[in-house]
Amino acid sequence: MTSDTTQTELATEDDSVIDDLREAVARARVVLWDFDGPICALFAGHSAQRVAIDLVEWLEGRGLHGLLTEEERESLDPHVVLRAVDRRHPGSDLVDELEKRLTQEELRATSLAMPTPYADPLIRTWAAVGSRLAVATNNSPLVVREYLASRGLTACFTPHIYGRTQELSHLKPHPHCLNQALNAMGAAPASALMIGDTPSDYLAAREAGVPFLGYARNEPKEKLLRDAGAEVIVGSLEPVLKLLRGQA
Numbered sequence: 001m002t003s004d005t006t007q008t009e010l011a012t013e014d015d016s017v018i019d020d021l022r023e024a025v026a027r028a029r030v031v032l033w034d035f036d037g038p039i040c041a042l043f044a045g046h047s048a049q050r051v052a053i054d055l056v057e058w059l060e061g062r063g064l065h066g067l068l069t070e071e072e073r074e075s076l077d078p079h080v081v082l083r084a085v086d087r088r089h090p091g092s093d094l095v096d097e098l099e100k101r102l103t104q105e106e107l108r109a110t111s112l113a114m115p116t117p118y119a120d121p122l123i124r125t126w127a128a129v130g131s132r133l134a135v136a137t138n139n140s141p142l143v144v145r146e147y148l149a150s151r152g153l154t155a156c157f158t159p160h161i162y163g164r165t166q167e168l169s170h171l172k173p174h175p176h177c178l179n180q181a182l183n184a185m186g187a188a189p190a191s192a193l194m195i196g197d198t199p200s201d202y203l204a205a206r207e208a209g210v211p212f213l214g215y216a217r218n219e220p221k222e223k224l225l226r227d228a229g230a231e232v233i234v235g236s237l238e239p240v241l242k243l244l245r246g247q248a
Contacts, residue, residue, distance in 0.1 A: 020232045024213055025243045028193035031126055032181055032205075035137035035144050035163070037197030038215045038237070039119050042139065042147075045112025049076040051105040055098060056081060064094075078102050079138055079171065086168040095168065103164075106143040113147055116215075118237035120151060125244055127156040134160035134181035136194070136204075138171045160184060173203035178210060197221060199228035213240070 036042040043051070056073050059065070059081075072084045082102055086095045127133055133156050135144050141163035148154045148161075162177040162184075170176035182189060189209035196202060197215045202225060205212040214233035216222035225233055234240060 017232065021213070021234065021239065022243055024193055024211055024232060025240060026247055027191070027211070028126075028131060030132050030134065030182070030185055030187040030192040032134050032136045032178055032192055032194045032210065033123075034194070034196040034198070034201045035135050035139050035147075037217075038116060038195045039123070039135070040116055040147060041114040042106065042143070043109050044114035046105070046109035048078060048109075051102065051109075052076045052078040052081055054105070055101060058098075058101065059085070078105070083168055083171060090169070091166075096166065099164070099166070099168070103140040103142060106140050107146065110143055110146050110150070115151065116217075116237065118241050120153065122237050122241045122244065123153055123156050125241060129244065129247075132160070132185055132187070133157050134162065134185065136172075136177040136181050137163045138177075138200070140164050171200075172198075173200040173207070175204045175208035178204055178208040182208065182210070197225070199224055199230075202228045202230045 033039055042048075052075065055078055056068065059067055067088060068081065068084055072080055075081070082095070082098055085098055089095055123133065135141075135148075135157055137144060141161050144161050144163055145154070148157060160181055162180045164171065167176075178194065181187075182192060190211070192210045193213055194201065194205035194208075194210045195213045195215055196205065197217070198221075202212050202214065206229070212230055212232065214222070214225040214230040215237065216225055216233050216235055222233055222235070
C-alpha cells in the first residue's frame, strides 16, 4: 500500500473513525500487542492448519479420536484443539504433552514468519516516543522472544512478554495476559491500547477495560471483529504509524 493510497483512504473514511483512531493513538501510554497477526504472520511458511491436523492425528494415534467433536477436529486451529483437550482433561499429562508439541511447532514456524507490514517501524516509533510496549498473546512466550530477537525488537518489549502458560483456561478471550501486563507496568486500563486481530483479542480487551484497535488484513477478518463488537479497525498499520509520527 502506498502512502498516497493510505492518505486517500484516511480522507474518505468516516470522520468519526479517523477521530477515534487519532484519539486512541494519542491516548496510549501503554500498547499491548497480540503477536500472531499484528506483529507477524507466524505461520506464513509453516501452516497452522497443518499443525492442527498433526495434533488431531497425534490424538487419534493414541486412540483418542472421540475426545474432540467433529467441529473441533475440523477447526484447523491448533488452539481450538488444545483448549478442547484441556476442558476435558485439565492439567493432565496429555494436555502438557499437547502444549509442548504446539510450542515446538510454533518455534519451527518462527524462522519462516513474515513481519506484518509497518509493524517493525511502528513498534520502534512507539517505543522511541516513550510509550511502553508489551506482548499479550496465546502463543508461547518462547516463540515471541525468539521472533523479536530475530528482528532486533527485544528491547522495545523486554521484560513485558505475556504468553501461553500451563493454565490454558487463561488463554484469550480471558483477560489474564492483559491484566498481567497492566499490573506489571503499573498502568491503568484506560491509559492502554490493545492491538489485536481476532474476536478473542477484542473480548479480552473489553473484559480488561482496555481500548481496542483492530487489525484486519482482509474483509473476513474485519467482519469477524465487527461482529464481535470492535469499532476502530484498520486494514494496515501504516495510518497508525503516520498518525503517531504526526503527533511525535
